[in-house]
Amino acid sequence: MAAEELSARIRELQSKLEESEARAATAESKLALLKNRASKPQASPAMLYDREQVGFTYRNESIQPLRAVELSAEESNEVVETPLIAGGEVIGDIKITPSNQQPWTAEEARLTNNVAQRVALQIQNLRLLAATERARTEAQAATRQFTHESWEGFLDGIRNSERIGYKYDQAAVEPYAESKPAEHDIQETVNVLDEHIGNLYVKADPSQPLNEDDRRMVSAIAQRVAQQVENLRLLADASRARADAEEATRRLSRESWQAYTQRSNSALGYIYDTVQVKPLTDNTPLGNVNFIQPLTVRGEAIGRIAMADAQVTPEGEELTAQIAARVSEQLERLRLTEEIEKRAAELATVAAVSSTASTTLNPDELLQQVVDLTKERFNLYHAHIYLADESWNTLLLAAGAGDVGHQMATSGHAIQMDHKSSIVARAARERASIVSNDVRTEKDYLPHPLLPDTRSEMAVPMIVGDKVLGVLDVQADVTNRFTDEDVNVKTTLATQVAIALQNARLYAEQSATLAQLRELDRLKSSFLANMSHELRTPLNSILGFSDVILEELDGPLTPNMTNDLKLIQKNGQHLLHLINDVLDMAKIESGKLNLIIEKFNLHDIIEEVTSITSPLASEKDLALFIEPDSDREVFISADRTRLRQVLINLVNNAMKFTETGKISIRAVCEKANVLIAVKDTGIGIPPTHLEDVFQEFTQVDSTTTRKVGGTGLGLPISRRLIQMHGGRLWAESAGVDGEGATFYIFMPIEANVEESEPVTKAK
Numbered sequence: 001m002a003a004e005e006l007s008a009r010i011r012e013l014q015s016k017l018e019e020s021e022a023r024a025a026t027a028e029s030k031l032a033l034l035k036n037r038a039s040k041p042q043a044s045p046a047m048l049y050d051r052e053q054v055g056f057t058y059r060n061e062s063i064q065p066l067r068a069v070e071l072s073a074e075e076s077n078e079v080v081e082t083p084l085i086a087g088g089e090v091i092g093d094i095k096i097t098p099s100n101q102q103p104w105t106a107e108e109a110r111l112t113n114n115v116a117q118r119v120a121l122q123i124q125n126l127r128l129l130a131a132t133e134r135a136r137t138e139a140q141a142a143t144r145q146f147t148h149e150s151w152e153g154f155l156d157g158i159r160n161s162e163r164i165g166y167k168y169d170q171a172a173v174e175p176y177a178e179s180k181p182a183e184h185d186i187q188e189t190v191n192v193l194d195e196h197i198g199n200l201y202v203k204a205d206p207s208q209p210l211n212e213d214d215r216r217m218v219s220a221i222a223q224r225v226a227q228q229v230e231n232l233r234l235l236a237d238a239s240r241a242r243a244d245a246e247e248a249t250r251r252l253s254r255e256s257w258q259a260y261t262q263r264s265n266s267a268l269g270y271i272y273d274t275v276q277v278k279p280l281t282d283n284t285p286l287g288n289v290n291f292i293q294p295l296t297v298r299g300e301a302i303g304r305i306a307m308a309d310a311q312v313t314p315e316g317e318e319l320t321a322q323i324a325a326r327v328s329e330q331l332e333r334l335r336l337t338e339e340i341e342k343r344a345a346e347l348a349t350v351a352a353v354s355s356t357a358s359t360t361l362n363p364d365e366l367l368q369q370v371v372d373l374t375k376e377r378f379n380l381y382h383a384h385i386y387l388a389d390e391s392w393n394t395l396l397l398a399a400g401a402g403d404v405g406h407q408m409a410t411s412g413h414a415i416q417m418d419h420k421s422s423i424v425a426r427a428a429r430e431r432a433s434i435v436s437n438d439v440r441t442e443k444d445y446l447p448h449p450l451l452p453d454t455r456s457e458m459a460v461p462m463i464v465g466d467k468v469l470g471v472l473d474v475q476a477d478v479t480n481r482f483t484d485e486d487v488n489v490k491t492t493l494a495t496q497v498a499i500a501l502q503n504a505r506l507y508a509e510q511s512a513t514l515a516q517l518r519e520l521d522r523l524k525s526s527f528l529a530n531m532s533h534e535l536r537t538p539l540n541s542i543l544g545f546s547d548v549i550l551e552e553l554d555g556p557l558t559p560n561m562t563n564d565l566k567l568i569q570k571n572g573q574h575l576l577h578l579i580n581d582v583l584d585m586a587k588i589e590s591g592k593l594n595l596i597i598e599k600f601n602l603h604d605i606i607e608e609v610t611s612i613t614s615p616l617a618s619e620k621d622l623a624l625f626i627e628p629d630s631d632r633e634v635f636i637s638a639d640r641t642r643l644r645q646v647l648i649n650l651v652n653n654a655m656k657f658t659e660t661g662k663i664s665i666r667a668v669c670e671k672a673n674v675l676i677a678v679k680d681t682g683i684g685i686p687p688t689h690l691e692d693v694f695q696e697f698t699q700v701d702s703t704t705t706r707k708v709g710g711t712g713l714g715l716p717i718s719r720r721l722i723q724m725h726g727g728r729l730w731a732e733s734a735g736v737d738g739e740g741a742t743f744y745i746f747m748p749i750e751a752n753v754e755e756s757e758p759v760t761k762a763k
């Protein structure tokens with residue numbers, strides 16, 4: 001090492017010596033280029049490096065640096081000398097020593113002159129090039145200087161919004177006191193993202209006034225300065241952010257370690273006495289500690305290595321420092337690993353508890369499982385859940401872990417919501433977790449007789465949306481049990497439990513509602529079925545006796561009596577119709593209507609329907625007919641009576657809502673299905689109401705219906721009946737008066753009887 005240093009030093013001294021020798025070489029140092037007249041004139045000018053006082057010699061086929069003193073007496077005597085002139089200035093000369101064998105001719109002398117001129121020119125070029133190069137390097141250095149040093153002050157200025165300036169007078173950059181120079185030739189604004197942050201003033205040398213080019217350059221410089229300032233600001237921001245992040249990391253490490261040492265009730269340290277490692281206790285004799293090496297993690301002290309009765313040499317100190325570094329690193333790694341494992345285990349517990357909770361639909365069972373699992377899995381002294389009552393007055397203990405919890409819950413333990421010092425009530429009121437890491441220090445703390453060993457307690461609100469359902473309260477029998485991390489974990493748990501509880505409650509509510517609805521529906525249907533039966537019997541007798549009277553079996557009638565009786569009969573019929581419809585609907589809805597399927601010719605039924613309805617058609621002077629192209633040989637399996645009922649209803653409706661024109665019926669067989677259409681030329685149905693008419697008690701226009709009568713049940717019943725056959729019933733109409741409406745039945749030839757089920761409707 002020393003030898004290397006020495007030789008480096010020698011080399012340095014040598015080069016210094018050479019340098020000073022070179023400087024010492026006089027201005028007469030000459031350039032000897034040619035030894036041989038046959039040499040090429042463009043002899044390697046690129047070999048010239050330095051502009052001052054150097055010479056080169058071309059001798060024995062090679063070019064070498066030359067100092068005047070090196071010319072031998074003989075050579076000096078016999079030279080031919082030619083000056084090197086560039087730009088009218090003598091910048092050197094060429095000396096040629098002709099070969100002994102060959103004399104120097106006039107031609108050769110001319111050639112030498114030529115060569116000299118070219119060499120001079122070339123040298124000058126190189127000088128200019130070198131000068132330019134130097135200027136560029138200097139400029140670069142100046143820029144660097146500006147950006148890294150002078151502008152740092154400026155940077156502060158930007159940050160602190162101070163009004164500061166700098167001036168540069170070709171010698172140095174200095175702070176500028178005045179707000180702006182008194183006289184200036186050019187003023188340029190410096191803008192960063194359109195924000196004016198300063199000005200650049202330029203004052204020219206009076207002998208060299210500024211021209212347009214200069215002004216442009218100043219403007220360009222102002223832009224560059226702005227850009228640079230912005231870059232620097234960004235850089236400063238970035239470093240500030242990094243510093244903040246570093247500070248945060250340090251703080252986190254410090255806090256984590258504090259929490260860690262507080263929590264792990266491990267020994268204060270360990271002691272090694274060259275025989276064994278033992279935990280350090282308060283009363284371990286420490287001897288004479290005379291060397292201490294701190295253990296640090298990210299700049300935060302986490303412990304120290306101390307030595308007693310030790311003589312520590314500088315090497316020993318270095319070694320302990322290294323050991324301390326490695327130990328700290330390893331300790332930190334172990335702590336982090338432990339922390340991560342602990343976190344993972346806790347989250348797994350949260351997942352286990354909440355998944356158990358979410359599969360339990362009984363709210364009470366759910367809460368009991370949650371408290372038991374929480375206590376067991378998190379190794380706690382106690383866990384219980386309080387629920388807020390509807391009026392938000394009290395928090396009632398809903399579930400507690402183990403026997404103690406059960407006892408407390410059954411005794412109806414409750415906390416007033418406005419209880420000042422209860423951390424459970426506070427957690428509910430403040431909607432935030434509250435931790436007490438030493439309950440005995442809490443004001444007004446009264447230990448529950450069943451939980452005498454509680455030392456730490458944490459209350460976490462159970463929140464869904466913006467509603468606090470209750471509080472999860474966990475307790476430990478040691479102090480300092482709950483860390484920020486525990487708060488996070490239990491908050492997650494409480495939220496999940498709250499959601500599961502909400503779901504369970506909603507489910508229970510929904511099941512209850514559903515059961516109620518079912519019961520109501522059953523009651524309604526059976527009521528209707530009974531009532532219609534009860535209504536029908538007296539009504540039938542009213543109709544029967546009015547018939548008897550009308551036929552004058554009980555004596556003659558006056559015309560007025562006949563009229564009145566006919567009205568009684570008409571309304572009685574209407575009432576019967578209504579009762580029948582209600583009964584049908586009730587039967588369908590309660591699943592008590594069964595189809596009786598038989599095979600028959602569809603055409604027969606259609607003919608039957610036309611003959612039944614024809615009296616009304618002729619009364620209204622409407623044409624009622626079966627289309628000639630209607631399929632007459634369609635044998636279908638269906639409930640004959642019900643299909644006839646549907647068709648009668650459709651034809652009756654068609655006649656009710658048609659004043660003039662015709663009603664036609666057509667059946668067309670399509671593969672295994674049949675399409676029956678009942679078409680009229682009446683008022684039609686607005687397209688927006690085409691589906692409404694199939695809703696119970698819905699009539700498009702109550703005034704028309706009042707005129708023509710109706711219950712609003714015909715179409716819904718018809719649709720259900722067709723659906724029970726596995727078919728569809730729908731209407732088509734443009735809603736234009738005179739164009740009418742067409743009702744279609746599309747059903748399988750072999751009825752696809754649907755299992756009739758009670759229909760539940762929540763209205």
Ligand code: ADP
Binds near residue numbers: 693700712
């Ligand atoms: P309603 O006993 O009142 O006729 P429906 O369920 O049979 O009950 O019909 C419901 C409503 O559908 C009727 O009140 C009427 O407004 C409309 N509607 C049914 N058939 C026709 C039709 N062919 N042309 C025009 N409107 C009709």
